[in-house]
Amino acid sequence: MTAAQSRKVNEIHVVAPAAPGDGLDMRKRAAAAVAADHADAVDRDGRFPFEAFEAIRARALMGVMVPKDLGGEGASLREVADICYALGSACASTGMIYAMHQTKLACVIRHGRNAPWHENLLRQICDRQLLMASSTTEGQGGGNIRSSVAAVERLGSTISLDRAATVISYGEQADGVVTTARRAADALNSDQVLVVFLKENYSLEPIVGWNTLGMRGTCSAGFKLKARGEAEQILPEPYEKIHVQTMMPTAHIFWSSVWAGVAASAVERARLFLRNAARHSAGQLPPGAAHYTSAAMNLKTLRALISASIQRFEGADEATAASIPFQTSMNMLKVEASEKAVSIAHSALRACGLAGYRNDGDYSISRALRDALSSPIMINNDRILGNLTSSALLDETPLSLTD
Numbered sequence: 001m002t003a004a005q006s007r008k009v010n011e012i013h014v015v016a017p018a019a020p021g022d023g024l025d026m027r028k029r030a031a032a033a034v035a036a037d038h039a040d041a042v043d044r045d046g047r048f049p050f051e052a053f054e055a056i057r058a059r060a061l062m063g064v065m066v067p068k069d070l071g072g073e074g075a076s077l078r079e080v081a082d083i084c085y086a087l088g089s090a091c092a093s094t095g096m097i098y099a100m101h102q103t104k105l106a107c108v109i110r111h112g113r114n115a116p117w118h119e120n121l122l123r124q125i126c127d128r129q130l131l132m133a134s135s136t137t138e139g140q141g142g143g144n145i146r147s148s149v150a151a152v153e154r155l156g157s158t159i160s161l162d163r164a165a166t167v168i169s170y171g172e173q174a175d176g177v178v179t180t181a182r183r184a185a186d187a188l189n190s191d192q193v194l195v196v197f198l199k200e201n202y203s204l205e206p207i208v209g210w211n212t213l214g215m216r217g218t219c220s221a222g223f224k225l226k227a228r229g230e231a232e233q234i235l236p237e238p239y240e241k242i243h244v245q246t247m248m249p250t251a252h253i254f255w256s257s258v259w260a261g262v263a264a265s266a267v268e269r270a271r272l273f274l275r276n277a278a279r280h281s282a283g284q285l286p287p288g289a290a291h292y293t294s295a296a297m298n299l300k301t302l303r304a305l306i307s308a309s310i311q312r313f314e315g316a317d318e319a320t321a322a323s324i325p326f327q328t329s330m331n332m333l334k335v336e337a338s339e340k341a342v343s344i345a346h347s348a349l350r351a352c353g354l355a356g357y358r359n360d361g362d363y364s365i366s367r368a369l370r371d372a373l374s375s376p377i378m379i380n381n382d383r384i385l386g387n388l389t390s391s392a393l394l395d396e397t398p399l400s401l402t403d
């Protein structure tokens with residue numbers, strides 16, 4: 001893409017028409033530019049980012065991670081994380097919806113391999129650019145994903161599930177939902193399965209709306225989910241294994257990439273603000289300028305953390321993925337990335353001063369900060385830290401830098 005084709009959209013995006021046959025990078029940038037153009041309206045109206053997903057689908061980005069023999073492009077986790085980053089910097093809600101969809105796909109790709117129903121689903125996702133939602137939050141249980149109340153009921157080869165799904169992002173817009181559930185009526189809460197239902201399999205009765213500070217376009221309302229389907233829609237491997245190997249690490253990598261993108265958009269606005277301010281005052285920088293340095297450096301640290309986590313995930317065999325150090329580091333990625341994203345957006349706001357605090361104008365940090373604030377509570381960091389305390393106590397404090 002030439003510089004002439006580029007333009008600033010308050011963010012770090014370039015616009016150029018891109019078709020499904022173009023390279024991933026070009027398609028990512030084109031979709032992100034559309035998302036950026038509509039991000040303010042999505043946020044203001046608390047509505048689904050239709051235009052962005054039209055652009056994403058038109059560029060065949062929904063199934064990029066699906067293996068080539070099933071109709072996808074076999075894109076790597078790093079490539080998908082990079083799309084999450086670009087979309088997140090354009091429109092946080094678009095990025096997060098894409099990230100949640102890709103997390104579900106990662107589970108089906110890895111744990112539904114050789115299962116005819118799931119392989120067919122992956123083909124459908126590529127052919128029809130289907131969007132999959134996620135349902136883990138249930139009743140008053142919040143983000144305790146490793147425990148389900150509602151159980152899968154079996155009658156011959158058919159199954160049913162009635163679930164108080166307190167939060168399903170883009171539940172109304174999705175083409176299907178991937179949900180955790182108790183394996184059977186007599187199973188323990190922790191004996192879970194992961195089931196895929198397509199839209200024709202279920203009804204959603206609204207129970208609570210989504211009027212929030214940020215991430216307003218994820219439309220994460222609550223529903224009573226009533227689903228009927230075939231037993232083969234249950235992923236063949238137990239959720240315990242799926243969670244450890246794929247769901248938790250990929251969710252944390254993709255979410256963190258979105259939040260880093262949100263933080264990057266705030267940093268870029270602060271950079272442009274300071275350059276503009278310096279131009280208009282003979283090189284004199286505004287009083288908050290030092291906060292920019294902090295934001296920019298923290299963004300580099302955050303990007304390095306995500307990159308190292310992707311490398312660690314890609315290099316982990318089954319035994320390593322199940323180990324306590326691996327699980328701890330992948331959980332801590334979410335905690336660290338979310339805290340950093342908030343702090344970066346806040347530093348960018350301080351750098352921009354009043355121009356950043358405004359809800360309007362080219363240098364407003366308002367949307368980025370509000371969106372970033374969702375990150376520490378999207379599975380509460382305190383819950384994660386509390387769960388990790390016992391295992392952290394077993395780890396001896398390193399006495400050398402090379403340990």
Ligand SMILES: Cc1cc2nc3c(=O)[nH]c(=O)nc-3n(C[C@H](O)[C@H](O)[C@H](O)COP(=O)(O)OP(=O)(O)OC[C@H]3O[C@@H](n4cnc5c(N)ncnc54)[C@H](O)[C@@H]3O)c2cc1C
Pocket residue numbers: 100133134135136137138140141142143144167168169170215218220374377378379380381383
């Ligand atoms: C932008 C966004 C999008 C989301 N999208 C989805 C989605 O698509 N699908 C989905 O399933 N979830 C979604 N969630 C919900 C998320 O997965 C968590 O369920 C949610 O953030 C709550 O996490 P938490 O329970 O750790 O934190 P908190 O907010 O701290 O806890 C939530 C509630 O859980 C109850 N609770 C849980 N455990 C206990 C306990 N031991 N004792 C007392 N009370 C308890 C309390 O009522 C508490 O108010 C989304 C969240 C956000 C912010």
